[in-house]
Amino acid sequence: MRRSFLILALAAAAPLHAQGLMADFHGDVRQVQQKLIALAKAMPENTYSWHPTGARSVGELFMHVAEDNYFIPVAMGKPAPAATGITEDYKSTAAYTSKQRTKDQIIAELEASFTHLHEAMGLTTDENRAEKLKVFGQEFTRQRLMIMTVTHLHEHLGQAIAYARTNNVVPPWSK
Numbered sequence: 001m002r003r004s005f006l007i008l009a010l011a012a013a014a015p016l017h018a019q020g021l022m023a024d025f026h027g028d029v030r031q032v033q034q035k036l037i038a039l040a041k042a043m044p045e046n047t048y049s050w051h052p053t054g055a056r057s058v059g060e061l062f063m064h065v066a067e068d069n070y071f072i073p074v075a076m077g078k079p080a081p082a083a084t085g086i087t088e089d090y091k092s093t094a095a096y097t098s099k100q101r102t103k104d105q106i107i108a109e110l111e112a113s114f115t116h117l118h119e120a121m122g123l124t125t126d127e128n129r130a131e132k133l134k135v136f137g138q139e140f141t142r143q144r145l146m147i148m149t150v151t152h153l154h155e156h157l158g159q160a161i162a163y164a165r166t167n168n169v170v171p172p173w174s175k
Contacts, residue, residue, distance in 0.1 A: 020126040021126055021129065021143070022121065022124060022125060022126055022129070022146075025121060025146050025149075025150060026118060026121060028150055029114070029117065029118065029121065029149070029150060029153060030118075032150075032153040032154060032157050033114040033153075035157055035160075035171070035173060036062070036065060036110065036153070036156070036157055036160055037107065037110055037111060037114075038171070038172045038173065039157075039160045039161065039164050039169075039171060039172070040062050040103075040106065040107045040110055040160075041107060041172075042164065042169050042170075042171070042172050043058055043103075043163075043164060043167065043169055044167075044169070045102070045103040047163075047167045047169070048103055048106070050163070050166075050167060051163075052163075052166075058160075058163050058167075059101070059103070059106055060097065061156060061159060061160060061163065062106050062107075062109075062110050062160070063096075063097045063101070063106060063109065063110075064097060064156065065110060065113070065153065065156050066097075066106075066109045066110050066112075066113035067086070067093045067096055067097045067113075068093075068149075068152060069110075069113035069114055069116060069117040070084050070086045070093075070096070070113055070116055070117075071086050071090065071093055072117070072120070072135065072145065072148075072149055072152075073116060073117060073119075073120030073121075074086065074087065074088050075088070075133045075134065075135035075140070075145060076120045076121070076123050076124060076133065076142065076145065077120070077123050078116070078119060078120035078123060080116070081112075081116065084096050090136070117149070121146070121149075124142040124143075124145075124146060128142060129141060129142045129143035129146070130142070130143065133145055
């Protein structure tokens with residue numbers, strides 16, 4: 001019963017035009033999105049500056065996810081909003097992520113970035129997923145870029161879970 005509900009929930013999360021593999025990508029990204037935003041909200045503001053030695057802080061982690069949710073879509077053909085200052089040059093992301101923000105501002109950026117990512121994902125269909133794109137100075141197919149996007153988000157979800165648990169925050173979906 002629970003598995004059927006999950007499948008229906010993920011299918012409902014995909015845009016109406018998305019089918020097949022792209023519907024699966026949208027569903028997976030939406031699931032990670034919900035968990036990252038829930039963690040961002042659950043973490044106390046005073047933990048946003050905490051970080052393990054040599055790694056990003058909690059706040060920097062969430063901003064890195066937002067940054068790439070804007071940067072990767074540039075390669076897909078969806079420019080980042082002008083206010084971010086993010087272009088096809090990865091160096092342009094530094095100013096965006098280094099700006100000081102409150103917890104609420106970081107959460108707002110994270111939420112807006114996922115909306116942008118889903119819009120950009122809508123440019124890739126099952127029919128054009130073999131199309132070649134340039135990103136990070138390399139050639140990727142749209143499908144490979146989607147796989148990279150999904151794995152990148154899962155990598156940082158795991159990192160965020162570890163940060164939360166280290167700061168005695170139980171992920172909301174685990175309660």
